[in-house]
Amino acid sequence: MKKTSQPTINDVAHVSGVSKKTVSRVINNSPLLNDDTRQRVLGVIKDLGFVPNPQARALALRRNFLIGLVHDNPNAQMVLNVQQGILEAIRDTEFELVVRPVNRGAPSMLEDVRHFLERQRLFGVVLLPPVSENDSLAQLCDEIGCRYVRMGSAKLDDDEHMVASNDREAVREATQYLIDEGHKRIAWISGPHGFRSARERRLGFEDALGAAKIPLHRSMVADGNYTFDTGVLAAERLLDLSPRPTAIFAANDEMATGVLYAARQRGLDVPRDLSILGFDDTPTAGHIWPPLTTVRWPIVSMARAAAMKLLAGVGDGGEAVTEPSMFLSTLIRRASVARPMD
Amino acid sequence: MKKTSQPTINDVAHVSGVSKKTVSRVINNSPLLNDDTRQRVLGVIKDLGFVPNPQARALALRRNFLIGLVHDNPNAQMVLNVQQGILEAIRDTEFELVVRPVNRGAPSMLEDVRHFLERQRLFGVVLLPPVSENDSLAQLCDEIGCRYVRMGSAKLDDDEHMVASNDREAVREATQYLIDEGHKRIAWISGPHGFRSARERRLGFEDALGAAKIPLHRSMVADGNYTFDTGVLAAERLLDLSPRPTAIFAANDEMATGVLYAARQRGLDVPRDLSILGFDDTPTAGHIWPPLTTVRWPIVSMARAAAMKLLAGVGDGGEAVTEPSMFLSTLIRRASVARPMD
DNA sequence: TTGTACGCGTTATCAC
DNA sequence: GTGATAACGCGTACAA
Numbered sequence: 253m254k255k256t257s258q259p260t261i262n263d264v265a266h267v268s269g270v271s272k273k274t275v276s277r278v279i280n281n282s283p284l285l286n287d288d289t290r291q292r293v294l295g296v297i298k299d300l301g302f303v304p305n306p307q308a309r310a311l312a313l314r315r316n317f318l319i320g321l322v323h324d325n326p327n328a329q330m331v332l333n334v335q336q337g338i339l340e341a342i343r344d345t346e347f348e349l350v351v352r353p354v355n356r357g358a359p360s361m362l363e364d365v366r367h368f369l370e371r372q373r374l375f376g377v378v379l380l381p382p383v384s385e386n387d388s389l390a391q392l393c394d395e396i397g398c399r400y401v402r403m404g405s406a407k408l409d410d411d412e413h414m415v416a417s418n419d420r421e422a423v424r425e426a427t428q429y430l431i432d433e434g435h436k437r438i439a440w441i442s443g444p445h446g447f448r449s450a451r452e453r454r455l456g457f458e459d460a461l462g463a464a465k466i467p468l469h470r471s472m473v474a475d476g477n478y479t480f481d482t483g484v485l486a487a488e489r490l491l492d493l494s495p496r497p498t499a500i501f502a503a504n505d506e507m508a509t510g511v512l513y514a515a516r517q518r519g520l521d522v523p524r525d526l527s528i529l530g531f532d533d534t535p536t537a538g539h540i541w542p543p544l545t546t547v548r549w550p551i552v553s554m555a556r557a558a559a560m561k562l563l564a565g566v567g568d569g570g571e572a573v574t575e576p577s578m579f580l581s582t583l584i585r586r587a588s589v590a591r592p593m594d
Numbered sequence: 595m596k597k598t599s600q601p602t603i604n605d606v607a608h609v610s611g612v613s614k615k616t617v618s619r620v621i622n623n624s625p626l627l628n629d630d631t632r633q634r635v636l637g638v639i640k641d642l643g644f645v646p647n648p649q650a651r652a653l654a655l656r657r658n659f660l661i662g663l664v665h666d667n668p669n670a671q672m673v674l675n676v677q678q679g680i681l682e683a684i685r686d687t688e689f690e691l692v693v694r695p696v697n698r699g700a701p702s703m704l705e706d707v708r709h710f711l712e713r714q715r716l717f718g719v720v721l722l723p724p725v726s727e728n729d730s731l732a733q734l735c736d737e738i739g740c741r742y743v744r745m746g747s748a749k750l751d752d753d754e755h756m757v758a759s760n761d762r763e764a765v766r767e768a769t770q771y772l773i774d775e776g777h778k779r780i781a782w783i784s785g786p787h788g789f790r791s792a793r794e795r796r797l798g799f800e801d802a803l804g805a806a807k808i809p810l811h812r813s814m815v816a817d818g819n820y821t822f823d824t825g826v827l828a829a830e831r832l833l834d835l836s837p838r839p840t841a842i843f844a845a846n847d848e849m850a851t852g853v854l855y856a857a858r859q860r861g862l863d864v865p866r867d868l869s870i871l872g873f874d875d876t877p878t879a880g881h882i883w884p885p886l887t888t889v890r891w892p893i894v895s896m897a898r899a900a901a902m903k904l905l906a907g908v909g910d911g912g913e914a915v916t917e918p919s920m921f922l923s924t925l926i927r928r929a930s931v932a933r934p935m936d
Numbered sequence: 937t938t939g940t941a942c943g944c945g946t947t948a949t950c951a952c
Numbered sequence: 953g954t955g956a957t958a959a960c961g962c963g964t965a966c967a968a
Contacts, residue, residue, distance in 0.1 A: 258712065260961055271939045276963060286937060306713060307652040308961030311944050316649060318692075328674040328877075339695060348714060350660075351691050353681060370600065371648060372690060480881050509881045516883040535670075536878045539822050539851045541858040602945055613955045618947060628953060650945030653960050 259300040268296040279304055306346065316373045317346050319562060322365060322389075323380035324356040326478055327506070329534050330551060331380070334403070337555025338378060341563065347375065356383050362392060369398045376400060376562035378555065384408070385448045401558040405449035411577040415558045417549045419449055419531075422581035423456030423501075426529055426547055429583060430499050431464045434591045435527065437472070439497040441486040441507050444477035453503045453531060472497060476507045483510020491518065491526075498527060498592035505530035505537045505546055512540060512588070523590035533584050542587035549581035601642040610638040621646055648688065658715045659688050661904060664707060664731075665722035666698040669820070669848070671876050672893060673722070676745070679897025680720060683905065689717065698725050704734060711740045718742060718904035720897065726750070727790045743900040747791035753919040757900045759891045761791055761873075764923035765798030765843075768871055768889055771925060772841050773806050776933045777869065779814070781839035783828040783849050786819035795845045795873060814839060818849045825852020833860065833868075840869060840934035847872035847879045847888055854882060854930070865932035875926050884929035891923035 261279075265272045270289060277285050278293045296302075310316040319342060325331050338349055352368055354361050361383075369377070369392075376399035383389060384402040390409060393400040402409055405419040430438055440457050443450025461468050471493060474486035483502055487510060490497055502508035508530030515526050522528055522542055530537055533548035557575040564575075603621075607614045612631060619627050620635045638644075652658045661684060667673050680691055694710055696703050703725075711719065711734075718741030725731060726744040732751060735742040744751055747761040772780055782799050785792025803810050813835060816828035825844055829852060832839055844850035850872030857868050864870055864884055872879055875890035899917040906917075 261963095262961080272962075273940085273964085274938060277938090280963085284937065289937085303709075303713060305653075305961050307649060307656075307658060307715065308944090309963080310649040311647075311653050311946090312961075312963045314649075314944070329670055332670040332674050335693060336695075339693070349693050351677060351681070351693055353678075367645075371645060373649065480877070506881075513881060513883055535822075536881065539848075539855060539878065540882050541855055603947095604945080614946080615948085615955060616953085619954090622947085626953060631953080647945050650960090651947080653962090654945075654947040656960070 258305075259302045261302070261304070264293065264296050264300060264302050267300065268293045304346075310373065314373060315375060317348070318350045318372060318374050319347050319559060320350050320352050320368070320372070320374045320377035321380070322352050322354055322368075322377050322383060324354050324383045325380055327504075327532075327534075330532070333551045334378070334380060334555040337552040337557075338559040340552070341556045341559030345563070345566075347563070350374070352377075354383060356386075362388055365389060366392055366396065369393065369396050374398055378558045378562065379403065381405065381449060382447050399562050401561045403554060403558055405452045407577070408448070412561065414577055415554045415561070415575075415579065416577060417554065417579050417581055419452040419549075419581065420456035420459065422547045422549070422583070423453045423531065424459045425456075426531075426545075426583050427457050427460035427501060428464075429585075430501065430527065430529065430589065431460060431466070433527070433589065435499040436466055436592075437495060437497045437499070438466070439472045439474065439490045439493075439500045440468075441474045441476040441483060441490075441500065441502040441511070443503040445475075447478075450478075450503055457501060476503065478504050478506060480506050480510040480513075483507030484514045485510075487511040487514035491515065491520070496526075499529065499589070500526065501529040503531055505532040505534045505544060508544055508546065508588075509536060509540060512544070523588050524593065527589040527592070529589060537584075538586065545586045545589040546584050547581050548584050550579050554579050600647075601644045602647070603644070605642060606635065606638050606644050609642065610635045646688075652715065656715060657717060659690070660692045660714060660716050661689050661901060662692050662694050662710070662714070662716045662719035663722070664694050664696055664710075664719050664725060666696050666725045667722055669846075669874075669876075672874070675893045676720070676722060676897040679894040679899075680901040682894070683898045683901030687905070687908075689905070692716070694719075696725060698728075704730055707731060708734055708738065711735065711738050716740055720900045720904065721745065723747065723791060724789050741904050743903045745896060745900055747794045749919070750790070754903065756919050757896045757903070757917075757921065758919060759896065759921050759923055761794040761891070761923065762798035762801065764889045764891070764925070765795045765873065766801045767798075768873075768887075768925050769799050769802035769843060770806075771927075772843065772869065772871065772931065773802060773808070775869070775931065777841040778808055778934075779837060779839045779841070780808070781814045781816065781832045781835075781842045782810075783816045783818045783825060783832075783842065783844040783853070785845040787817075789820075792820075792845055799843060818845065820846050820848060822848050822852045822855075825849030826856045827852075829853040829856035833857065833862070838868075841871065841931070842868065843871040845873055847874040847876045847886060850886055850888065850930075851878060851882060854886070865930050866935065869931040869934070871931060879926075880928065887928045887931040888926050889923050890926050892921050896921050 261275050264275045379402045381404050403415050407416050476482040476486045500511050530544050530546040533546045537544040537546050560575045603617050606617045721744045723746050749758045818824040818828045842853050872886050872888040875888045879886040879888045902917045
């Protein structure tokens with residue numbers, strides 16, 4: 253009765269009078285097993301408080317029970333929401349979450365990830381944008397034999413490997429809302445070049461303007477890269493235009509917050525003099541004054557779904573609950589948008 | 595030449611003509627080793643690109659090369675900064691970061707953590723406030739034999755197990771700044787009961803007032819729990835006072851943002867009618883208008899130091915670079931504070 | 937349906 | 953200093 257250390261599969265086998273292998277079968281609920289013995293072994297397992305040793309399983313199975321989160325992301329809140337979603341999915345399972353930031357720019361990025369995956373023999377990884385948009389990365393996972401699910405702003409992969417939001421349509425609707433309110437001079441602050449989300453959102457903006465036959469002048473589009481500072485700079489340029497835009501739609505909330513900052517600096521009243529729209533619905537969006545009208549996408553749910561897809565066919569029952577692959581964003585109307593005064 | 599899978603310690607031993615154990619000695623740089631053989635083996639290791647298998651090591655050593663982050667934290671930004679700090683510390687090491695949120699309130703919390711630590715056999719854990727303030731948790735780590743470092747707002751443990759910020763002194767200085775500016779009616783919005791940081795900050799506030807012989811009326815202290823909403827509610831009560839406070843010091847930035855929100859809702863001009871101070875220097879603090887005067891604590895550095903302490907005596911050299919245990923916060927002066935009009 | 941023997945890749949023991 | 957040999961705890965042939 254060595255109470256000091258935890259019980260092993262041998263203890264269970266010994267007590268229940270069966271072989272290791274039978275216990276192993278119970279653990280991995282193999283179908284071919286006498287129900288009597290199964291129940292008996294399960295009882296002993298419960299009595300002894302036996303839990304399989306993850307290290308030993310990892311060694312034998314050549315596969316760790318770890319879910320990796322690979323990201324290279326400028327947005328802290330997004331990363332944390334994704335972690336929350338994944339953690340919800342693996343709660344009460346044997347899985348754990350390993351966080352792995354990578355450097356998207358670095359030439360060694362792919363090799364870094366390869367080493368990480370091969371060494372740790374992860375069960376699977378969730379890929380966050382913008383690295384998730386890198387097809388070579390997905391291919392690498394395939395080669396190594398590591399499951400993966402990509403998160404993104406558009407469908408980049410099979411349903412099995414993808415969880416996407418409909419950024420384009422969401423921005424189209426939000427822009428339509430501005431148009432319905434009477435805005436005609438609407439400016440756009442774009443996200444960084446090369447980001448799929450930046451492209452999708454921009455396209456949605458153009459969709460709405462095109463449908464309303466509102467021409468989009470080059471001067472009404474400013475470059476940004478999703479940061480507060482670029483939002484301020486872009487807004488300063490746009491607010492110098494004459495006539496001034498009556499609304500500015502920034503491709504994310506952080507830049508929209510910068511627009512608000514710039515507007516206040518030059519004494520403009522929001523939303524009377526200028527309407528502002530953002531995208532993300534970060535916590536800050538509702539905490540600033542005026543609270544920001546923005547687009548909310550269900551990032552926690554998406555991350556949870558991504559993790560569930562990874563775990564599909566693992567759990568006890570094996571109930572094939574198919575997770576959705578497309579998630580809809582919704583417009584959150586707050587006080588930063590009003591009808592233009594013109 | 596089975597190039598397909600990765601080389602093992604056996605391959606290295608075979609090629610270099612020594613035994614497994616000798617290779618193992620090289621890997622763990624045992625002191626008693628002929629320098630010739632060491633160099634030879636190291637050469638082969640490099641040639642073959644051999645990297646020890648973490649799963650096998652974990653099994654043999656009964657210890658995983660994982661660093662755990664145990665937290666139950668309302669503040670997303672803080673959690674992410676801590677992750678960043680830990681990741682910086684373990685970059686280019688064999689360690690990985692595992693995230694483990696816990697439910698502070700739950701009666702099963704200690705048992706949950708125990709299971710987690712015993713099962714995963716973590717190398718060590720970083721404990722975040724407020725769970726880090728739980729002495730039973732630290733004791734549990736000791737019992738299990740899992741290294742730990744606690745982060746907190748005051749010294750709760752030995753230097754070896756602790757990384758602390760000087761919240762009390764930082765708030766004292768910030769309050770002194772308000773007093774120097776001419777404020778006398780200064781209100782305080784406190785953090786949640788039971789949080790050590792809430793207590794320390796409150797004490798610092800009282801220290802400054804006491805030294806300046808400014809009496810602190812009960813009505814000038816409002817309860818909060820570090821959330822935006824409680825900041826708004828507390829501010830609404832404080833702003834109803836007559837005479838009104840000329841300054842409100844909130845125990846964190848999120849509540850301070852709520853104060854600003856409430857002030858603007860009733861048409862007050864900040865900082866002309868009301869000065870506001872916060873604590874944390876979150877990204878939002880600098881993005882709102884007016885930008886928030888606040889206290890910045892070096893959370894990333896603290897987390898990095900915490901992880902370094904965990905890893906102390908592990909690395910190649912074993913150079914005993916002692917990490918500091920106390921980190922100083924600094925007042926960040928922005929536009930939300932001005933001299934009172936009185 | 938169940939048991940035996942062995943492998944997974946590494947470290948620890950204890951000889952030499 | 954170095955090398956057989958046995959753990960570490962579990963999974964998988966293959967046989968029974």
